[in-house]
Amino acid sequence: MQLDRSKKLHAIGVVVLSLAGSVAALVTSLRWGIGPVEVGLFCLMYSLSMVGITVGFHRYFAHRSFEAAPWIQAALAVCGSMACQGPLIYWVANHRTHHRFTDVAGDPHSPYVHGDKPLGNLRGLWHAHLGWTYSHEIPDTVRYAKDLMRSPAIRLWSRFYFLWIGLGLVVPALLGGLLTWSFAGALQGLLWGGFARIFVAYQISLAIGSIAHSHGSRPFAIRGNSANNALLALPTFGEGWHQNHHAFPSSGVFGLEWWQLDPGAIVLRGLEGLGWVWNVKRPPASAIASRSAVPEEAWGSEEGSAERAARSVAAGEARLPR
Ligand SMILES: [Zn+2]
Numbered sequence: 293m294q295l296d297r298s299k300k301l302h303a304i305g306v307v308v309l310s311l312a313g314s315v316a317a318l319v320t321s322l323r324w325g326i327g328p329v330e331v332g333l334f335c336l337m338y339s340l341s342m343v344g345i346t347v348g349f350h351r352y353f354a355h356r357s358f359e360a361a362p363w364i365q366a367a368l369a370v371c372g373s374m375a376c377q378g379p380l381i382y383w384v385a386n387h388r389t390h391h392r393f394t395d396v397a398g399d400p401h402s403p404y405v406h407g408d409k410p411l412g413n414l415r416g417l418w419h420a421h422l423g424w425t426y427s428h429e430i431p432d433t434v435r436y437a438k439d440l441m442r443s444p445a446i447r448l449w450s451r452f453y454f455l456w457i458g459l460g461l462v463v464p465a466l467l468g469g470l471l472t473w474s475f476a477g478a479l480q481g482l483l484w485g486g487f488a489r490i491f492v493a494y495q496i497s498l499a500i501g502s503i504a505h506s507h508g509s510r511p512f513a514i515r516g517n518s519a520n521n522a523l524l525a526l527p528t529f530g531e532g533w534h535q536n537h538h539a540f541p542s543s544g545v546f547g548l549e550w551w552q553l554d555p556g557a558i559v560l561r562g563l564e565g566l567g568w569v570w571n572v573k574r575p576p577a578s579a580i581a582s583r584s585a586v587p588e589e590a591w592g593s594e595e596g597s598a599e600r601a602a603r604s605v606a607a608g609e610a611r612l613p614r
């Protein structure tokens with residue numbers, strides 16, 4: 293099947309090309325050195341793609357945890373696509389499947405099961421980290437992302453996925469060339485801000501499926517084995533508070549305690565201050581303190597919340613709202 297072949301090619305291509313580019317980045321840096329331009333472009337592009345994934349693909353498109361101006365939605369879709377984790381609609385359908393079947397048969401990237409087979413420790417970690425990208429079932433976008441497929445703009449952003457990946461390579465190359473006015477600068481911009489950044493961001497993001505479903509603390513009594521992993525919180529821009537997220541999927545804020553650093557939520561607060569983002573959802577303090585997850589309906593999720601609709605449709609309980 294064509295789609296299955298594309299999925300496998302994509303899984304191998306991202307790893308091989310980003311790894312090869314990272315090796316090339318190290319080799320060229322041994323020759324030409326590494327300076328503030330390379331480090332700056334890596335950090336800039338890393339931050340853009342990580343904000344695109346956690347604030348955009350995850351908190352906005354998959355869980356509708358806030359509302360945003362159309363141009364912010366577009367920017368988040370483009371930046372998230374640069375992270376090479378699949379086209380927007382595909383990503384959202386796959387992720388909602390993960391919430392629907394967390395750590396049981398049907399979960400695309402659980403460290404505990406693959407299909408109906410239980411997995412051991414190491415095989416489970418491998419499957420949840422990289423193995424699944426090659427072997428998972430194509431998500432049912434009609435069932436799990438119908439709300440997104442109804443929007444012509446979102447369909448367009450999703451369809452031009454490879455263009456946005458290209459943009460994520462061209463921009464750091466151009467900036468590197470302009471800032472150093474040299475070919476070497478452009479090449480190193482491409483390698484550090486493009487390929488090496490994709491390699492690191494990709495592996496760190498996958499660690500949420502593998503590490504944050506096996507290692508960490510579990511303050512909430514909820515189904516599945518998601519965990520809060522403080523070490524992953526900063527590099528994933530807040531995704532490391534993964535059990536918090538599974539307890540309150542529609543919350544725009546993942547760091548629920550004052551000490552839980554959540555850069556994605558800080559970005560959201562900034563955008564909110566500028567008036568470009570509004571209605572950021574957050575569970576009530578009483579629900580957090582009680583250490584039990586409250587059904588989303590109980591803490592003010594919008595009627596027709598896309599995720600809940602997708603879930604109830606999947607469970608055969610309801611039709612999607614018109
Ligand atoms: Zn999870």
Ligand SMILES: [Zn+2]
Nearest residue numbers: 354387391541
């Ligand atoms: Zn989620």
